[in-house]
Amino acid sequence: MANTIQKLTLPMETSPILAMAHLSWPALQELSIHGRYFSEKQKEALPLFLSSVPQLRKLSITISRLGPTTRPYILGPSTASHTTISGLRSLTVAYPKPDDNIFSIDATHLSHLSLRDHPRYYHDCAHKPVVTTSFARPILRSAECLSILRRMDMPELSSLELVYLADTAGCDDELLSYVTQAFPHLSHLELHRYRANREEVVDYAHIAELLTAARGLRSVRLNLDFHNDHGPYRHRGFDYSIWQSTFREQCGPEIVEILEACPWLEYVELLYHAYNGSRWTKFRTSRYPEPRIVDPDDGSTV
Incomplete structure:
Protein backbone atom coordinates (compact mmCIF):
# COMPACT_ATOMS: atom_id res chain seq x y z
CA MET A 1 0.00 0.00 0.00
CA ALA A 2 2.84 2.42 0.82
CA ASN A 3 3.99 2.18 -2.79
CA THR A 4 0.77 3.68 -4.17
CA ILE A 5 -0.56 6.12 -1.54
CA GLN A 6 -0.58 9.72 -2.80
CA LYS A 7 -2.29 11.55 0.07
CA LEU A 8 -2.01 10.78 3.79
CA THR A 9 -3.34 12.36 6.99
CA LEU A 10 -1.96 11.01 10.26
CA PRO A 11 -2.74 11.52 13.95
CA MET A 12 0.61 11.69 15.71
CA GLU A 13 -0.70 10.02 18.86
CA GLN A 29 2.63 13.79 -2.56
CA GLU A 30 0.49 15.21 0.26
CA LEU A 31 1.20 14.56 3.94
CA SER A 32 -0.50 16.07 6.98
CA ILE A 33 0.46 15.14 10.54
CA HIS A 34 -1.55 16.57 13.41
CA GLY A 35 -2.31 15.76 17.03
CA ARG A 36 0.32 15.87 19.75
CA TYR A 37 3.56 14.27 20.83
CA PHE A 38 3.32 11.65 23.55
CA SER A 39 6.96 10.54 23.75
CA GLU A 40 10.51 11.49 22.87
CA LYS A 41 10.66 8.52 20.51
CA GLN A 42 7.96 10.11 18.37
CA LYS A 43 10.01 13.30 18.09
CA GLU A 44 13.06 11.30 17.04
CA ALA A 45 11.11 9.22 14.52
CA LEU A 46 9.58 12.12 12.58
CA PRO A 47 12.80 13.24 10.80
CA LEU A 48 13.44 9.63 9.80
CA PHE A 49 9.97 9.25 8.32
CA LEU A 50 10.14 12.52 6.38
CA SER A 51 13.45 11.44 4.88
CA SER A 52 11.59 8.52 3.30
CA VAL A 53 9.10 10.66 1.36
CA PRO A 54 11.19 12.58 -1.20
CA GLN A 55 8.36 13.29 -3.67
CA LEU A 56 6.18 15.40 -1.38
CA ARG A 57 4.41 18.40 -2.87
CA LYS A 58 2.40 19.43 0.20
CA LEU A 59 3.52 19.02 3.83
CA SER A 60 1.67 20.13 6.96
CA ILE A 61 3.02 19.51 10.47
CA THR A 62 0.73 20.86 13.20
CA ILE A 63 1.65 18.87 16.29
CA SER A 64 0.95 20.16 19.79
CA ARG A 65 3.47 19.92 22.59
CA LEU A 66 2.74 19.10 26.21
CA GLY A 67 4.90 20.10 29.14
CA PRO A 68 7.95 22.37 28.83
CA THR A 69 8.25 24.86 26.00
CA THR A 70 10.03 22.91 23.29
CA ARG A 71 10.46 22.96 19.53
CA PRO A 72 11.26 19.43 18.35
CA TYR A 73 13.05 19.11 15.04
CA ILE A 74 11.01 18.15 12.00
CA LEU A 75 13.88 17.24 9.70
CA GLY A 76 16.81 17.50 12.08
CA PRO A 77 19.22 20.41 12.69
CA SER A 78 20.58 22.49 9.85
CA THR A 79 23.99 20.92 10.47
CA ALA A 80 22.58 17.49 9.57
CA SER A 81 23.13 15.85 6.21
CA HIS A 82 21.39 17.38 3.20
CA THR A 83 17.66 16.75 3.06
CA THR A 84 16.18 14.56 0.35
CA ILE A 85 12.89 16.49 0.13
CA SER A 86 12.63 18.63 -2.98
CA GLY A 87 9.87 20.07 -5.08
CA LEU A 88 7.52 21.13 -2.27
CA ARG A 89 4.71 23.48 -3.31
CA SER A 90 3.19 24.01 0.14
CA LEU A 91 4.74 23.89 3.62
CA THR A 92 2.90 24.44 6.91
CA VAL A 93 4.76 24.14 10.22
CA ALA A 94 3.49 24.93 13.72
CA TYR A 95 5.99 26.43 16.18
CA PRO A 96 9.06 25.52 14.11
CA LYS A 97 12.66 25.50 15.27
CA PRO A 98 14.51 28.21 13.29
CA ASP A 99 17.56 26.04 12.60
CA ASP A 100 15.48 23.07 11.44
CA ASN A 101 16.74 21.40 8.29
CA ILE A 102 13.22 21.66 6.85
CA PHE A 103 14.13 25.23 5.94
CA SER A 104 17.15 24.04 3.97
CA ILE A 105 15.06 22.15 1.44
CA ASP A 106 14.81 23.11 -2.21
CA ALA A 107 12.03 25.72 -2.01
CA THR A 108 12.34 27.16 -5.50
CA HIS A 109 8.84 25.92 -6.41
CA LEU A 110 7.20 26.67 -3.06
CA SER A 111 4.04 28.75 -3.51
CA HIS A 112 2.67 28.61 0.05
CA LEU A 113 4.50 28.87 3.38
CA SER A 114 2.89 28.96 6.82
CA LEU A 115 4.94 29.46 9.99
CA ARG A 116 2.02 29.22 12.35
CA ASP A 117 0.81 28.34 15.82
CA HIS A 118 -1.11 25.29 17.03
CA PRO A 119 -3.15 25.63 19.13
CA ARG A 120 -3.74 29.27 18.30
CA TYR A 121 -1.65 31.56 20.48
CA TYR A 122 -4.53 33.95 21.12
CA HIS A 123 -5.95 31.44 23.59
CA ASP A 124 -3.18 32.64 25.93
CA CYS A 125 -4.42 36.21 25.55
CA ALA A 126 -7.86 35.35 26.89
CA HIS A 127 -9.01 36.74 30.21
CA LYS A 128 -10.49 33.34 31.01
CA PRO A 129 -8.40 30.75 29.15
CA VAL A 130 -10.38 27.73 28.00
CA VAL A 131 -7.42 25.83 26.60
CA THR A 132 -5.35 23.92 29.13
CA THR A 133 -2.07 25.62 29.97
CA SER A 134 -0.29 22.28 29.69
CA PHE A 135 0.12 22.98 25.96
CA ALA A 136 3.43 24.60 25.10
CA ARG A 137 3.26 27.60 22.78
CA PRO A 138 6.85 28.43 21.80
CA ILE A 139 5.91 31.27 19.48
CA LEU A 140 8.57 32.63 17.15
CA ARG A 141 10.06 36.07 17.68
CA SER A 142 9.95 38.38 14.67
CA ALA A 143 13.74 38.06 14.28
CA GLU A 144 13.40 34.27 14.17
CA CYS A 145 10.78 34.53 11.42
CA LEU A 146 13.13 36.74 9.46
CA SER A 147 16.04 34.32 9.87
CA ILE A 148 13.91 31.48 8.48
CA LEU A 149 12.74 33.47 5.47
CA ARG A 150 16.28 34.56 4.66
CA ARG A 151 17.42 30.93 4.62
CA MET A 152 14.87 29.97 1.98
CA ASP A 153 15.01 30.76 -1.72
CA MET A 154 11.32 31.08 -2.69
CA PRO A 155 11.01 32.94 -6.01
CA GLU A 156 7.49 31.57 -6.66
CA LEU A 157 5.98 32.25 -3.23
CA SER A 158 2.44 33.64 -3.56
CA SER A 159 0.89 32.89 -0.15
CA LEU A 160 2.49 33.48 3.26
CA GLU A 161 1.30 33.13 6.86
CA LEU A 162 3.46 34.31 9.76
CA VAL A 163 2.74 34.07 13.48
CA TYR A 164 5.18 35.86 15.73
CA LEU A 165 5.79 37.81 18.92
CA ALA A 166 6.94 41.42 18.66
CA ASP A 167 9.19 42.24 21.61
CA THR A 168 8.82 46.00 21.15
CA ALA A 169 6.95 48.39 18.88
CA GLY A 170 8.71 48.55 15.53
CA CYS A 171 11.00 45.59 16.13
CA ASP A 172 9.26 43.73 13.29
CA ASP A 173 9.69 46.51 10.73
CA GLU A 174 12.65 44.72 9.19
CA LEU A 175 10.65 41.50 8.90
CA LEU A 176 7.68 43.20 7.24
CA SER A 177 9.92 45.15 4.87
CA TYR A 178 11.68 41.94 3.87
CA VAL A 179 8.37 40.20 3.19
CA THR A 180 7.18 42.98 0.91
CA GLN A 181 10.44 43.15 -1.06
CA ALA A 182 11.65 39.54 -1.27
CA PHE A 183 8.57 37.90 -2.79
CA PRO A 184 7.45 39.65 -5.98
CA HIS A 185 4.60 37.17 -6.62
CA LEU A 186 3.06 37.47 -3.15
CA SER A 187 -0.72 37.81 -3.49
CA HIS A 188 -2.01 36.61 -0.11
CA LEU A 189 -0.52 37.55 3.26
CA GLU A 190 -1.71 36.51 6.71
CA LEU A 191 -0.06 38.00 9.79
CA HIS A 192 -0.66 37.15 13.43
CA ARG A 193 1.37 39.70 15.38
CA TYR A 194 1.35 39.46 19.18
CA ARG A 195 2.64 42.00 21.68
CA ALA A 196 5.26 40.87 24.18
CA ASN A 197 4.70 44.17 25.97
CA ARG A 198 1.02 44.17 26.87
CA GLU A 199 1.18 47.96 27.31
CA GLU A 200 2.18 48.55 23.69
CA VAL A 201 -0.32 50.58 21.68
CA VAL A 202 -0.43 48.92 18.27
CA ASP A 203 0.43 51.34 15.48
CA TYR A 204 -1.70 49.55 12.90
CA ALA A 205 -1.44 52.41 10.41
CA HIS A 206 2.36 52.08 10.39
CA ILE A 207 2.10 48.33 9.83
CA ALA A 208 -0.33 48.85 6.96
CA GLU A 209 1.97 51.46 5.40
CA LEU A 210 4.86 48.99 5.43
CA LEU A 211 2.73 46.37 3.70
CA THR A 212 1.82 48.68 0.81
CA ALA A 213 5.24 47.92 -0.69
CA ALA A 214 3.86 44.47 -1.63
CA ARG A 215 2.14 45.76 -4.75
CA PRO A 232 -11.59 35.98 23.23
CA TYR A 233 -13.87 34.06 25.58
CA ARG A 234 -15.65 36.87 27.35
CA HIS A 235 -18.85 35.93 29.14
CA ARG A 236 -22.22 36.23 27.43
CA GLY A 237 -23.19 39.42 29.26
CA PHE A 238 -19.98 41.27 28.33
CA ASP A 239 -20.42 44.59 26.51
CA TYR A 240 -18.82 44.04 23.10
CA SER A 241 -20.12 47.29 21.63
CA ILE A 242 -17.19 49.58 22.53
CA TRP A 243 -14.47 47.59 20.76
CA GLN A 244 -16.82 46.48 18.00
CA SER A 245 -17.52 50.10 17.11
CA THR A 246 -13.80 50.98 17.03
CA PHE A 247 -13.01 47.82 15.10
CA ARG A 248 -15.65 48.34 12.39
CA GLU A 249 -15.69 52.13 12.11
CA GLN A 250 -12.05 53.04 12.69
CA CYS A 251 -9.43 50.26 12.56
CA GLY A 252 -10.80 48.28 9.63
CA PRO A 253 -11.63 51.22 7.35
CA GLU A 254 -8.32 52.97 8.08
CA ILE A 255 -6.26 49.87 7.36
CA VAL A 256 -8.04 49.05 4.11
CA GLU A 257 -7.81 52.68 2.97
CA ILE A 258 -4.04 52.61 3.41
CA LEU A 259 -3.67 49.23 1.72
CA GLU A 260 -5.68 50.37 -1.29
CA ALA A 261 -2.32 51.63 -2.51
CA CYS A 262 -1.87 48.01 -3.62
CA PRO A 263 -3.59 48.18 -7.02
CA TRP A 264 -4.88 44.58 -7.07
CA LEU A 265 -6.11 44.42 -3.48
CA GLU A 266 -9.64 43.07 -3.09
CA TYR A 267 -10.08 43.05 0.69
CA VAL A 268 -8.51 43.02 4.14
CA GLU A 269 -9.72 40.65 6.84
CA LEU A 270 -9.26 41.44 10.53
CA LEU A 271 -9.63 38.92 13.33
CA TYR A 272 -12.57 39.66 15.62
CA HIS A 273 -13.22 37.83 18.89
CA ALA A 274 -16.97 37.31 19.24
CA TYR A 275 -18.79 35.53 22.04
CA ASN A 276 -19.17 32.32 20.07
CA GLY A 277 -15.75 32.22 18.44
CA SER A 278 -13.01 34.19 16.72
CA ARG A 279 -13.72 35.06 13.10
CA TRP A 280 -12.42 37.04 10.15
CA THR A 281 -14.37 40.20 9.33
CA LYS A 282 -13.86 41.28 5.73
CA PHE A 283 -13.33 44.93 4.76
CA ARG A 284 -13.62 45.39 1.01
CA THR A 285 -11.78 48.07 -0.89
CA SER A 286 -13.64 50.96 -2.51
CA ARG A 287 -13.15 49.26 -5.88
CA TYR A 288 -15.84 46.75 -4.95
CA PRO A 289 -19.58 47.28 -4.41
CA GLU A 290 -21.40 47.42 -1.10
CA PRO A 291 -21.49 46.05 1.48
CA ARG A 292 -17.98 47.17 2.36
CA ILE A 293 -17.95 45.17 5.63
CA VAL A 294 -18.81 41.48 5.53
CA ASP A 295 -19.12 39.32 8.64
CA PRO A 296 -18.88 35.53 8.25
CA ASP A 297 -22.32 33.96 8.34
CA ASP A 298 -21.31 30.33 8.02
CA GLY A 299 -20.28 29.80 11.63
CA SER A 300 -16.65 29.39 10.65
CA THR A 301 -13.99 30.08 13.25
CA VAL A 302 -10.20 30.17 13.30
Missing part, protein backbone atom coordinates in the same frame (compact mmCIF):
# COMPACT_ATOMS: atom_id res chain seq x y z
CA THR A 14 -1.43 6.64 17.27
CA SER A 15 0.65 6.49 14.09
CA PRO A 16 3.64 4.08 14.01
CA ILE A 17 5.95 6.74 12.61
CA LEU A 18 9.18 4.82 13.19
CA ALA A 19 7.86 1.70 11.46
CA MET A 20 6.59 3.81 8.57
CA ALA A 21 10.06 5.30 8.15
CA HIS A 22 11.36 1.89 7.09
CA LEU A 23 8.92 1.71 4.18
CA SER A 24 9.19 3.28 0.74
CA TRP A 25 6.67 5.99 -0.21
CA PRO A 26 7.46 6.77 -3.86
CA ALA A 27 3.98 8.11 -4.75
CA LEU A 28 3.19 10.14 -1.62
CA GLY A 216 0.80 42.41 -5.90
CA LEU A 217 -1.33 41.72 -2.83
CA ARG A 218 -4.91 40.67 -3.51
CA SER A 219 -5.95 39.67 0.02
CA VAL A 220 -4.59 40.37 3.49
CA ARG A 221 -5.48 38.84 6.85
CA LEU A 222 -4.36 40.63 10.00
CA ASN A 223 -4.53 39.59 13.63
CA LEU A 224 -2.73 42.50 15.26
CA ASP A 225 -3.53 41.82 18.92
CA PHE A 226 -4.94 45.34 19.28
CA HIS A 227 -4.28 46.91 22.68
CA ASN A 228 -7.94 47.81 23.18
CA ASP A 229 -9.34 44.49 21.94
CA HIS A 230 -11.49 42.75 24.56
CA GLY A 231 -9.97 39.41 23.56
Whole structure:
Protein backbone atom coordinates (compact mmCIF):
# COMPACT_ATOMS: atom_id res chain seq x y z
CA MET A 1 0.00 0.00 0.00
CA ALA A 2 2.84 2.42 0.82
CA ASN A 3 3.99 2.18 -2.79
CA THR A 4 0.77 3.68 -4.17
CA ILE A 5 -0.56 6.12 -1.54
CA GLN A 6 -0.58 9.72 -2.80
CA LYS A 7 -2.29 11.55 0.07
CA LEU A 8 -2.01 10.78 3.79
CA THR A 9 -3.34 12.36 6.99
CA LEU A 10 -1.96 11.01 10.26
CA PRO A 11 -2.74 11.52 13.95
CA MET A 12 0.61 11.69 15.71
CA GLU A 13 -0.70 10.02 18.86
CA THR A 14 -1.43 6.64 17.27
CA SER A 15 0.65 6.49 14.09
CA PRO A 16 3.64 4.08 14.01
CA ILE A 17 5.95 6.74 12.61
CA LEU A 18 9.18 4.82 13.19
CA ALA A 19 7.86 1.70 11.46
CA MET A 20 6.59 3.81 8.57
CA ALA A 21 10.06 5.30 8.15
CA HIS A 22 11.36 1.89 7.09
CA LEU A 23 8.92 1.71 4.18
CA SER A 24 9.19 3.28 0.74
CA TRP A 25 6.67 5.99 -0.21
CA PRO A 26 7.46 6.77 -3.86
CA ALA A 27 3.98 8.11 -4.75
CA LEU A 28 3.19 10.14 -1.62
CA GLN A 29 2.63 13.79 -2.56
CA GLU A 30 0.49 15.21 0.26
CA LEU A 31 1.20 14.56 3.94
CA SER A 32 -0.50 16.07 6.98
CA ILE A 33 0.46 15.14 10.54
CA HIS A 34 -1.55 16.57 13.41
CA GLY A 35 -2.31 15.76 17.03
CA ARG A 36 0.32 15.87 19.75
CA TYR A 37 3.56 14.27 20.83
CA PHE A 38 3.32 11.65 23.55
CA SER A 39 6.96 10.54 23.75
CA GLU A 40 10.51 11.49 22.87
CA LYS A 41 10.66 8.52 20.51
CA GLN A 42 7.96 10.11 18.37
CA LYS A 43 10.01 13.30 18.09
CA GLU A 44 13.06 11.30 17.04
CA ALA A 45 11.11 9.22 14.52
CA LEU A 46 9.58 12.12 12.58
CA PRO A 47 12.80 13.24 10.80
CA LEU A 48 13.44 9.63 9.80
CA PHE A 49 9.97 9.25 8.32
CA LEU A 50 10.14 12.52 6.38
CA SER A 51 13.45 11.44 4.88
CA SER A 52 11.59 8.52 3.30
CA VAL A 53 9.10 10.66 1.36
CA PRO A 54 11.19 12.58 -1.20
CA GLN A 55 8.36 13.29 -3.67
CA LEU A 56 6.18 15.40 -1.38
CA ARG A 57 4.41 18.40 -2.87
CA LYS A 58 2.40 19.43 0.20
CA LEU A 59 3.52 19.02 3.83
CA SER A 60 1.67 20.13 6.96
CA ILE A 61 3.02 19.51 10.47
CA THR A 62 0.73 20.86 13.20
CA ILE A 63 1.65 18.87 16.29
CA SER A 64 0.95 20.16 19.79
CA ARG A 65 3.47 19.92 22.59
CA LEU A 66 2.74 19.10 26.21
CA GLY A 67 4.90 20.10 29.14
CA PRO A 68 7.95 22.37 28.83
CA THR A 69 8.25 24.86 26.00
CA THR A 70 10.03 22.91 23.29
CA ARG A 71 10.46 22.96 19.53
CA PRO A 72 11.26 19.43 18.35
CA TYR A 73 13.05 19.11 15.04
CA ILE A 74 11.01 18.15 12.00
CA LEU A 75 13.88 17.24 9.70
CA GLY A 76 16.81 17.50 12.08
CA PRO A 77 19.22 20.41 12.69
CA SER A 78 20.58 22.49 9.85
CA THR A 79 23.99 20.92 10.47
CA ALA A 80 22.58 17.49 9.57
CA SER A 81 23.13 15.85 6.21
CA HIS A 82 21.39 17.38 3.20
CA THR A 83 17.66 16.75 3.06
CA THR A 84 16.18 14.56 0.35
CA ILE A 85 12.89 16.49 0.13
CA SER A 86 12.63 18.63 -2.98
CA GLY A 87 9.87 20.07 -5.08
CA LEU A 88 7.52 21.13 -2.27
CA ARG A 89 4.71 23.48 -3.31
CA SER A 90 3.19 24.01 0.14
CA LEU A 91 4.74 23.89 3.62
CA THR A 92 2.90 24.44 6.91
CA VAL A 93 4.76 24.14 10.22
CA ALA A 94 3.49 24.93 13.72
CA TYR A 95 5.99 26.43 16.18
CA PRO A 96 9.06 25.52 14.11
CA LYS A 97 12.66 25.50 15.27
CA PRO A 98 14.51 28.21 13.29
CA ASP A 99 17.56 26.04 12.60
CA ASP A 100 15.48 23.07 11.44
CA ASN A 101 16.74 21.40 8.29
CA ILE A 102 13.22 21.66 6.85
CA PHE A 103 14.13 25.23 5.94
CA SER A 104 17.15 24.04 3.97
CA ILE A 105 15.06 22.15 1.44
CA ASP A 106 14.81 23.11 -2.21
CA ALA A 107 12.03 25.72 -2.01
CA THR A 108 12.34 27.16 -5.50
CA HIS A 109 8.84 25.92 -6.41
CA LEU A 110 7.20 26.67 -3.06
CA SER A 111 4.04 28.75 -3.51
CA HIS A 112 2.67 28.61 0.05
CA LEU A 113 4.50 28.87 3.38
CA SER A 114 2.89 28.96 6.82
CA LEU A 115 4.94 29.46 9.99
CA ARG A 116 2.02 29.22 12.35
CA ASP A 117 0.81 28.34 15.82
CA HIS A 118 -1.11 25.29 17.03
CA PRO A 119 -3.15 25.63 19.13
CA ARG A 120 -3.74 29.27 18.30
CA TYR A 121 -1.65 31.56 20.48
CA TYR A 122 -4.53 33.95 21.12
CA HIS A 123 -5.95 31.44 23.59
CA ASP A 124 -3.18 32.64 25.93
CA CYS A 125 -4.42 36.21 25.55
CA ALA A 126 -7.86 35.35 26.89
CA HIS A 127 -9.01 36.74 30.21
CA LYS A 128 -10.49 33.34 31.01
CA PRO A 129 -8.40 30.75 29.15
CA VAL A 130 -10.38 27.73 28.00
CA VAL A 131 -7.42 25.83 26.60
CA THR A 132 -5.35 23.92 29.13
CA THR A 133 -2.07 25.62 29.97
CA SER A 134 -0.29 22.28 29.69
CA PHE A 135 0.12 22.98 25.96
CA ALA A 136 3.43 24.60 25.10
CA ARG A 137 3.26 27.60 22.78
CA PRO A 138 6.85 28.43 21.80
CA ILE A 139 5.91 31.27 19.48
CA LEU A 140 8.57 32.63 17.15
CA ARG A 141 10.06 36.07 17.68
CA SER A 142 9.95 38.38 14.67
CA ALA A 143 13.74 38.06 14.28
CA GLU A 144 13.40 34.27 14.17
CA CYS A 145 10.78 34.53 11.42
CA LEU A 146 13.13 36.74 9.46
CA SER A 147 16.04 34.32 9.87
CA ILE A 148 13.91 31.48 8.48
CA LEU A 149 12.74 33.47 5.47
CA ARG A 150 16.28 34.56 4.66
CA ARG A 151 17.42 30.93 4.62
CA MET A 152 14.87 29.97 1.98
CA ASP A 153 15.01 30.76 -1.72
CA MET A 154 11.32 31.08 -2.69
CA PRO A 155 11.01 32.94 -6.01
CA GLU A 156 7.49 31.57 -6.66
CA LEU A 157 5.98 32.25 -3.23
CA SER A 158 2.44 33.64 -3.56
CA SER A 159 0.89 32.89 -0.15
CA LEU A 160 2.49 33.48 3.26
CA GLU A 161 1.30 33.13 6.86
CA LEU A 162 3.46 34.31 9.76
CA VAL A 163 2.74 34.07 13.48
CA TYR A 164 5.18 35.86 15.73
CA LEU A 165 5.79 37.81 18.92
CA ALA A 166 6.94 41.42 18.66
CA ASP A 167 9.19 42.24 21.61
CA THR A 168 8.82 46.00 21.15
CA ALA A 169 6.95 48.39 18.88
CA GLY A 170 8.71 48.55 15.53
CA CYS A 171 11.00 45.59 16.13
CA ASP A 172 9.26 43.73 13.29
CA ASP A 173 9.69 46.51 10.73
CA GLU A 174 12.65 44.72 9.19
CA LEU A 175 10.65 41.50 8.90
CA LEU A 176 7.68 43.20 7.24
CA SER A 177 9.92 45.15 4.87
CA TYR A 178 11.68 41.94 3.87
CA VAL A 179 8.37 40.20 3.19
CA THR A 180 7.18 42.98 0.91
CA GLN A 181 10.44 43.15 -1.06
CA ALA A 182 11.65 39.54 -1.27
CA PHE A 183 8.57 37.90 -2.79
CA PRO A 184 7.45 39.65 -5.98
CA HIS A 185 4.60 37.17 -6.62
CA LEU A 186 3.06 37.47 -3.15
CA SER A 187 -0.72 37.81 -3.49
CA HIS A 188 -2.01 36.61 -0.11
CA LEU A 189 -0.52 37.55 3.26
CA GLU A 190 -1.71 36.51 6.71
CA LEU A 191 -0.06 38.00 9.79
CA HIS A 192 -0.66 37.15 13.43
CA ARG A 193 1.37 39.70 15.38
CA TYR A 194 1.35 39.46 19.18
CA ARG A 195 2.64 42.00 21.68
CA ALA A 196 5.26 40.87 24.18
CA ASN A 197 4.70 44.17 25.97
CA ARG A 198 1.02 44.17 26.87
CA GLU A 199 1.18 47.96 27.31
CA GLU A 200 2.18 48.55 23.69
CA VAL A 201 -0.32 50.58 21.68
CA VAL A 202 -0.43 48.92 18.27
CA ASP A 203 0.43 51.34 15.48
CA TYR A 204 -1.70 49.55 12.90
CA ALA A 205 -1.44 52.41 10.41
CA HIS A 206 2.36 52.08 10.39
CA ILE A 207 2.10 48.33 9.83
CA ALA A 208 -0.33 48.85 6.96
CA GLU A 209 1.97 51.46 5.40
CA LEU A 210 4.86 48.99 5.43
CA LEU A 211 2.73 46.37 3.70
CA THR A 212 1.82 48.68 0.81
CA ALA A 213 5.24 47.92 -0.69
CA ALA A 214 3.86 44.47 -1.63
CA ARG A 215 2.14 45.76 -4.75
CA GLY A 216 0.80 42.41 -5.90
CA LEU A 217 -1.33 41.72 -2.83
CA ARG A 218 -4.91 40.67 -3.51
CA SER A 219 -5.95 39.67 0.02
CA VAL A 220 -4.59 40.37 3.49
CA ARG A 221 -5.48 38.84 6.85
CA LEU A 222 -4.36 40.63 10.00
CA ASN A 223 -4.53 39.59 13.63
CA LEU A 224 -2.73 42.50 15.26
CA ASP A 225 -3.53 41.82 18.92
CA PHE A 226 -4.94 45.34 19.28
CA HIS A 227 -4.28 46.91 22.68
CA ASN A 228 -7.94 47.81 23.18
CA ASP A 229 -9.34 44.49 21.94
CA HIS A 230 -11.49 42.75 24.56
CA GLY A 231 -9.97 39.41 23.56
CA PRO A 232 -11.59 35.98 23.23
CA TYR A 233 -13.87 34.06 25.58
CA ARG A 234 -15.65 36.87 27.35
CA HIS A 235 -18.85 35.93 29.14
CA ARG A 236 -22.22 36.23 27.43
CA GLY A 237 -23.19 39.42 29.26
CA PHE A 238 -19.98 41.27 28.33
CA ASP A 239 -20.42 44.59 26.51
CA TYR A 240 -18.82 44.04 23.10
CA SER A 241 -20.12 47.29 21.63
CA ILE A 242 -17.19 49.58 22.53
CA TRP A 243 -14.47 47.59 20.76
CA GLN A 244 -16.82 46.48 18.00
CA SER A 245 -17.52 50.10 17.11
CA THR A 246 -13.80 50.98 17.03
CA PHE A 247 -13.01 47.82 15.10
CA ARG A 248 -15.65 48.34 12.39
CA GLU A 249 -15.69 52.13 12.11
CA GLN A 250 -12.05 53.04 12.69
CA CYS A 251 -9.43 50.26 12.56
CA GLY A 252 -10.80 48.28 9.63
CA PRO A 253 -11.63 51.22 7.35
CA GLU A 254 -8.32 52.97 8.08
CA ILE A 255 -6.26 49.87 7.36
CA VAL A 256 -8.04 49.05 4.11
CA GLU A 257 -7.81 52.68 2.97
CA ILE A 258 -4.04 52.61 3.41
CA LEU A 259 -3.67 49.23 1.72
CA GLU A 260 -5.68 50.37 -1.29
CA ALA A 261 -2.32 51.63 -2.51
CA CYS A 262 -1.87 48.01 -3.62
CA PRO A 263 -3.59 48.18 -7.02
CA TRP A 264 -4.88 44.58 -7.07
CA LEU A 265 -6.11 44.42 -3.48
CA GLU A 266 -9.64 43.07 -3.09
CA TYR A 267 -10.08 43.05 0.69
CA VAL A 268 -8.51 43.02 4.14
CA GLU A 269 -9.72 40.65 6.84
CA LEU A 270 -9.26 41.44 10.53
CA LEU A 271 -9.63 38.92 13.33
CA TYR A 272 -12.57 39.66 15.62
CA HIS A 273 -13.22 37.83 18.89
CA ALA A 274 -16.97 37.31 19.24
CA TYR A 275 -18.79 35.53 22.04
CA ASN A 276 -19.17 32.32 20.07
CA GLY A 277 -15.75 32.22 18.44
CA SER A 278 -13.01 34.19 16.72
CA ARG A 279 -13.72 35.06 13.10
CA TRP A 280 -12.42 37.04 10.15
CA THR A 281 -14.37 40.20 9.33
CA LYS A 282 -13.86 41.28 5.73
CA PHE A 283 -13.33 44.93 4.76
CA ARG A 284 -13.62 45.39 1.01
CA THR A 285 -11.78 48.07 -0.89
CA SER A 286 -13.64 50.96 -2.51
CA ARG A 287 -13.15 49.26 -5.88
CA TYR A 288 -15.84 46.75 -4.95
CA PRO A 289 -19.58 47.28 -4.41
CA GLU A 290 -21.40 47.42 -1.10
CA PRO A 291 -21.49 46.05 1.48
CA ARG A 292 -17.98 47.17 2.36
CA ILE A 293 -17.95 45.17 5.63
CA VAL A 294 -18.81 41.48 5.53
CA ASP A 295 -19.12 39.32 8.64
CA PRO A 296 -18.88 35.53 8.25
CA ASP A 297 -22.32 33.96 8.34
CA ASP A 298 -21.31 30.33 8.02
CA GLY A 299 -20.28 29.80 11.63
CA SER A 300 -16.65 29.39 10.65
CA THR A 301 -13.99 30.08 13.25
CA VAL A 302 -10.20 30.17 13.30
